[in-house]
Amino acid sequence: MPVLVVGSIALDTVKTPIAEHADLLGGSASYAAVGASFFTPVNLVGVVGDDFPKAHIDYFGSRQIDLAGLQVVPGKTFRWSGEYMWDLNTRETRSVELNVFEHFNPTLPDHYKATPYLLLANIGPNLQNHVLDQMTRPRFIIADTMDLWINIALDELLRLLKRVDMLILNDGEARQLTKETSLIRAGARIRAMGPKYVVIKKGEHGSLLFGDGQFFSCGAYPLEDIHDPTGAGDTFAGGLAGYLAAHDASIPLAAQPTSASGPVDIPWNTLCKAVVQGSVLASYNVEAFSLERLRSLTEEDIRTRYEVFRTMSHFEQLA
Amino acid sequence: MPVLVVGSIALDTVKTPIAEHADLLGGSASYAAVGASFFTPVNLVGVVGDDFPKAHIDYFGSRQIDLAGLQVVPGKTFRWSGEYMWDLNTRETRSVELNVFEHFNPTLPDHYKATPYLLLANIGPNLQNHVLDQMTRPRFIIADTMDLWINIALDELLRLLKRVDMLILNDGEARQLTKETSLIRAGARIRAMGPKYVVIKKGEHGSLLFGDGQFFSCGAYPLEDIHDPTGAGDTFAGGLAGYLAAHDASIPLAAQPTSASGPVDIPWNTLCKAVVQGSVLASYNVEAFSLERLRSLTEEDIRTRYEVFRTMSHFEQLA
Numbered sequence: 001m002p003v004l005v006v007g008s009i010a011l012d013t014v015k016t017p018i019a020e021h022a023d024l025l026g027g028s029a030s031y032a033a034v035g036a037s038f039f040t041p042v043n044l045v046g047v048v049g050d051d052f053p054k055a056h057i058d059y060f061g062s063r064q065i066d067l068a069g070l071q072v073v074p075g076k077t078f079r080w081s082g083e084y085m086w087d088l089n090t091r092e093t094r095s096v097e098l099n100v101f102e103h104f105n106p107t108l109p110d111h112y113k114a115t116p117y118l119l120l121a122n123i124g125p126n127l128q129n130h131v132l133d134q135m136t137r138p139r140f141i142i143a144d145t146m147d148l149w150i151n152i153a154l155d156e157l158l159r160l161l162k163r164v165d166m167l168i169l170n171d172g173e174a175r176q177l178t179k180e181t182s183l184i185r186a187g188a189r190i191r192a193m194g195p196k197y198v199v200i201k202k203g204e205h206g207s208l209l210f211g212d213g214q215f216f217s218c219g220a221y222p223l224e225d226i227h228d229p230t231g232a233g234d235t236f237a238g239g240l241a242g243y244l245a246a247h248d249a250s251i252p253l254a255a256q257p258t259s260a261s262g263p264v265d266i267p268w269n270t271l272c273k274a275v276v277q278g279s280v281l282a283s284y285n286v287e288a289f290s291l292e293r294l295r296s297l298t299e300e301d302i303r304t305r306y307e308v309f310r311t312m313s314h315f316e317q318l319a
Numbered sequence: 320m321p322v323l324v325v326g327s328i329a330l331d332t333v334k335t336p337i338a339e340h341a342d343l344l345g346g347s348a349s350y351a352a353v354g355a356s357f358f359t360p361v362n363l364v365g366v367v368g369d370d371f372p373k374a375h376i377d378y379f380g381s382r383q384i385d386l387a388g389l390q391v392v393p394g395k396t397f398r399w400s401g402e403y404m405w406d407l408n409t410r411e412t413r414s415v416e417l418n419v420f421e422h423f424n425p426t427l428p429d430h431y432k433a434t435p436y437l438l439l440a441n442i443g444p445n446l447q448n449h450v451l452d453q454m455t456r457p458r459f460i461i462a463d464t465m466d467l468w469i470n471i472a473l474d475e476l477l478r479l480l481k482r483v484d485m486l487i488l489n490d491g492e493a494r495q496l497t498k499e500t501s502l503i504r505a506g507a508r509i510r511a512m513g514p515k516y517v518v519i520k521k522g523e524h525g526s527l528l529f530g531d532g533q534f535f536s537c538g539a540y541p542l543e544d545i546h547d548p549t550g551a552g553d554t555f556a557g558g559l560a561g562y563l564a565a566h567d568a569s570i571p572l573a574a575q576p577t578s579a580s581g582p583v584d585i586p587w588n589t590l591c592k593a594v595v596q597g598s599v600l601a602s603y604n605v606e607a608f609s610l611e612r613l614r615s616l617t618e619e620d621i622r623t624r625y626e627v628f629r630t631m632s633h634f635e636q637l638a
Contacts, residue, residue, distance in 0.1 A: 087500040181406040183523065184541040204502065205524035206536070217525070217538030217631050222503040272634040306637055312536050313632050315591040318625055 003245040005033040006045035007121025013081035024290035028121035031231035035238025037063035039246040045069035049077040049100040068109040075100040108134045117245035125156040139264045142166045161194035168199040216272045221283035228289040232282040239281035243274040280305045322564040324352040325364035326440030332400035343609035347440035350550035354557025356382035358565040364388035368396040368419040387428040394419040436564035444475040458583045461485045480513035487518045535591045540602035547608040551601040558600035562593040599624045
């Protein structure tokens with residue numbers, strides 16, 4: 001089944017302690033859509049200016065990404081510039097030019113409106129709500145967010161949380177949103193705000209999945225060299241959403257919605273596998289700048305690293 | 320098989336944002352010996368003053384802990400006082416009184432000298448080396464350390480590293496010792512300093528075990544309430560060492576040393592299970608001040624939480 005991905009599409013300038021590159025393909029929707037496309041067809045919603053390189057659009061098109069929802073409008077593409085500190089864990093935004101993104105009004109083509117899986121990648125929660133307003137209730141709705149929206153658009157974000165099935169955010173954001181220092185308490189508190197599932201990303205420490213009385217702890221792939229952390233979280237969300245959509249057929253009949261449109265009850269085991277697949281894609285993505293590593297990534301690569309995740313997390317029962 | 324545990328025995332005064340307690344049983348050897356005693360007999364080496372409550376000695380004696388190596392000398396017991404900040408992750412040492420510990424010269428009773436498993440719990444590396452000097456080469460040697468020794472006794476610590484099979488330290492200490500920001504690189508670098516195995520503890524993020532081309536990532540038990548983190552690392556080390564010693568019989572014949580005394584080749588799977596058991600004990604220990612929670616802990620409790628660790632880390636193979 002396809003997944004609709006909405007978010008930002010950007011041209012990034014990224015500086016790390018090792019290198020600096022300008023006008024790279026970036027933005028939450030770019031990473032998330034390409035990530036999801038490893039598993040399932042994607043309906044992309046976003047906006048770019050008329051300066052956006054055709055090569056990038058061709059790249060999206062070369063994946064199983066529908067571009068009917070991609071608006072190309074007069075003006076300049078959204079631009080972001082950031083710098084990573086020596087440990088690659090801290091990032092400073094150097095500049096943001098909203099450009100055509102400032103007046104972005106995501107309007108869904110008719111054939112997008114019943115897309116069964118929805119990933120609201122990181123953009124303002126008002127736009128996330130606006131996209132959701134246009135849709136038949138998807139079978140599963142995932143939202144990503146960031147500290148900025150917790151700071152400047154909390155009410156709109158809280159309204160969104162009541163409408164989604166899963167929220168993805170990082171550890172600092174989870175603490176910021178709940179004022180809880182314990183991530184375990186934070187996960188439970190966010191679930192009480194609406195989403196049935198919460199994923200807390202912990203960077204080099206992996207991620208945590210919270211459900212109803214259920215908990216999954218996923219380690220991080222042991223990377224020695226990280227070249228560019230940009231887009232890791234977006235790629236994670238895209239891979240997770242794409243894997244879920246691709247495995248919709250594994251949902252048992254008893255867990256199907258009673259009405260034609262309504263949330264499905266995805267098996268816990270499938271959710272855990274999706275978190276691992278998101279982690280696999282993100283771990284590859286940070287090995288190179290922009291989406292470079294994803295361009296050459298194969299299904300075999302993904303399977304291989306998934307097995308490493310299994311091996312490194314495995315221990316036997318007690319005798 | 321028994322494990323010899325050497326380290327500090329202290330009376331602690333601990334302040335958390337919730338409570339403050341004085342003159343609690345503490346010290347690395349206390350936590351480690353009691354932790355190990357859940358799995359195997361312990362030979363304890365340490366020193367206390369004549370003010371040390373007989374009730375604590377009786378408690379050690381009530382476990383399977385041999386006290387022939389416990390020196391009771393005239394003077395006051397080592398005292399430590401610390402305060403935890405609001406998030407319980409940062410700790411400030413308020414005072415340290417070495418007292419009888421200042422002239423501690425660990426001397427092994429003869430029947431300790433061939434103890435097959437050795438845990439050099441956190442004390443100065445000069446004392447750790449001195450204990451090792453008195454022993455027939457144990458089948459497996461584990462050392463714990465802390466930032467203080469990396470700062471003031473680095474040469475002695477580096478000498479120790481060449482003599483031990485496993486080093487346990489926390490993430491900050493691993494970075495401090497190697498000047499590497501990546502824990503994956505740090506683990507590899509420490510292995511190159513001597514120990515065949517390295518365990519990096521990450522507090523609420525779990526722990527990492529590094530071997531020769533092998534890697535295990537262990538999550539942390541999802542605790543909502545932590546009452547006192549003191550001794551978590553020592554209990555972890557004790558549980559890990561105790562579990563290994565108790566399961567020595569599982570080492571295959573081919574992995575036995577060729578000479579009468581020499582290191583054994585513990586199966587990777589046993590090492591991973593030992594890391595989980597250490598995590599289980601540590602997770603219980605932080606639920607109450609001092610060793611209070613360990614006093615009531617049962618074998619059944621340990622098995623139950625081990626299974627939770629398995630469940631929360633488990634995900635299936637790809638179809």
